[in-house]
Amino acid sequence: MAKFLRLLGQEREIVHEKYFRHREAENIRLLEYDSAVKIQSWFRGLRVRSYIKHLQRCAIIVQRHWRGFMGRRFYRISIKNSVMIMRMNFYNCMATRIQKVWRGFFVREHVHNFYARKRYMEALAIKNQIVRSEIDEYQEQIVSARKKQEHIELEKRLHYQARKHHYLLSTHQKPGVYNSPYWPYPDEMEYRLRAAKPLDHSSRKKKIPSLKGTLSLDMVDHKDTTVKPRPHAKPLPPIQRQKVQGPFRDPVLVYAQRYKELNPSLRVSTDYDGLDSARQHMYKDEWTKRIIDVPFLPFTRNESQYEPLLHSTSKYGHLSYGTEYFRETNASQHISTKRLRTVVSPIPVFEKFKQTYSKGAVVLQ
Incomplete structure (x- = not known):
């Protein structure tokens, strides 16, 4: 105590x-x-x-x-x-070295050898004459073949003209146009009219070949008949120009256009939700190829707390963005999770651009 x-x-x-x-x-x-x-x-x-x-x-x-x-x-x-x-x-x-030796030998043997050079020039002159003669023969063959072809075409035209003008053949009572009484002998066309047969009614409607730009019989050479004639050049095909659509159009084209096959538009041939389905498929494909589902985190972490700004900190809370500088609106009515979709797709409008529509016998464009 x-x-x-x-x-x-x-x-x-x-x-x-x-x-x-x-x-x-x-x-x-x-x-x-x-x-x-x-x-x-x-x-x-x-x-x-x-x-x-x-x-x-x-x-x-x-x-x-x-x-x-x-x-x-x-x-x-x-x-x-x-x-x-x-x-x-x-x-x-x-x-x-090899080229130098060979070129020296060749020059000494052929280039600077007078007699070898002379023989070479004589052989070259003979070869030149042979080639010139062959070229002249070939040219004569071409000219003769051309003349023969022109003669054959002229004969065809004259024969057709004789058959067409067979009614001008002279008779015993009255001489023809080509058999003048003032000449001692009849014209060559008279002999052609006698040897030809008249054309029938169906043959007269065909196109008559023209006699312009042809040679006469005096200008044709009848000697060479061995060379084949040159074939005629085929004419160019006509330009396929479609006629203007109207009431006088060909009925075959009108019916072909009216009963043509259906051409489905892009909106019909494709899926309307094709883009969304493709995105879902892409997401699934990406998810299946992942190695790990845990997201990547950094090795170091910052433990310091967030320090808010002085001008945006208040005991009553900070104002929402836009209320002070912009007009206040109800933003909830304009926010939606669905994507914006148009009621009518503009694709079919452009698919029918510059296409024709037929109604009855008249086709409009």
């Missing part, structure tokens, strides 16, 4: 000593903490630096071996290229 009373009398000193020791222990603890942090930082830095040096030595060894391998490889390639260049230069020198 006496001890307890004595302690109560020393209460102020005990509290003061406790506070002093606690403060001293706190100072010592902070000093020890700082010392421990310095020792740990030094040790960790030493360990990291030693590890980096080890990695650097390993990288140097790998780079030394790789650069040595690549250097030896490029050196072998350069040696191979230099050897190939030396060989090509040697071969070129040898080819140059």
Whole structure:
């Protein structure tokens, strides 16, 4: 009891000593903490630096071996290229020597040899005469063939004219146009009329060949008949120009246009939700090819809290964007999760552009 009373009398000193020791222990603890942090930082830095040096030595060894391998490889390639260049230069020198010897022999033997040059020129003159004679013969054959073809065409036209004008043949009572009584002998056309047969009614409607630009019988050579005539050049096909549509158009074209096959539009031939289905298919395909479904997270995380801005922080909350600078509207009525779709697609309008429509016998464009 006496001890307890004595302690109560020393209460102020005990509290003061406790506070002093606690403060001293706190100072010592902070000093020890700082010392421990310095020792740990030094040790960790030493360990990291030693590890980096080890990695650097390993990288140097790998780079030394790789650069040595690549250097030896490029050196072998350069040696191979230099050897190939030396060989090509040697071969070129040898080819140059062979060409030099051959050209010298050829010049000495043929170019600067007077008698050989003379024989060559005489043979060349003879060859020239032979070629000229062959060219003249070929030209004569072409001319004779052309004259023969023109003679055949002239004979056809005159024979057709004789058949057409058969009614002008002279009779015993009255001489014809080509059998004048003032000439001692009749015209050549008279003999043609006698030898030809008259045309029937169906043959008269055919196109009559023209006699313009043809030769007379006196200008035609009848000697050469061995060469085949030159064939006629085929005329160019007519230009296919479609007539203007109207009430007098060909009925076959009108019916073909009226009963043509259906041409479905792009809106009918394709799916209306084709784009959405394609996107869903793309998403599914991408999901099946994933290796892991867990999203990628960074290795380091920032634990510091977000510090809001002073001008946007208030105990009543910040204003929504647009209410202060723009007109206030009810934005909820304009927001929808569905995509915008048009009621009528504009594609069929452009599909019918410049197409014709027939109604009855009249076709409009």
